[in-house]
Amino acid sequence: MSESTSEIIKVSMAQQMATTELAAMNIAKANIPLSKSEAAEYKSLFQSAMVKAGANQEALQQAKPIKTVFEPTNPLADENGNVLYANIDVADEFIKMTLAKRAYEANIRVYNNLSTMRSKALELGK
Secondary structure, rough: OOHHHHHHHHHHHHHHHHHHHHHHHHHOOOOOEEEEHHHHHHHHHHHHHHHHHOOHHHHHHHHHOOOEEEEOOOOOOOOOEEEEEEEOOHHHHHHHHHHHHHHHHHHHHHHHHHHHHHHHHHHHHH
């Protein structure tokens, strides 16, 4: 197996692992209220990630990284009784996690198949 092929598989597997970890972190944070400073930091990080991904101004304006929920009894509620949460769709995060897991498993199968093919090619050369 060539070095470039194994490097591609390695990079792809690392990306799928990172995607899985990010989805898990998002699921963990989905229902945790944010303070005003945390919400501002989250919004800033979200927008910079969107810019790096190549989002245009219209996409940035439509994106809603923070959602407000009326919970007047929550200690983090503002003067209007609203609490800030990260706008995370848990179902979407589970889908991302499942897709990343399947892609990771597919990379393992590709690696194993390439190793088998290489071994067979070496046997033919004897």
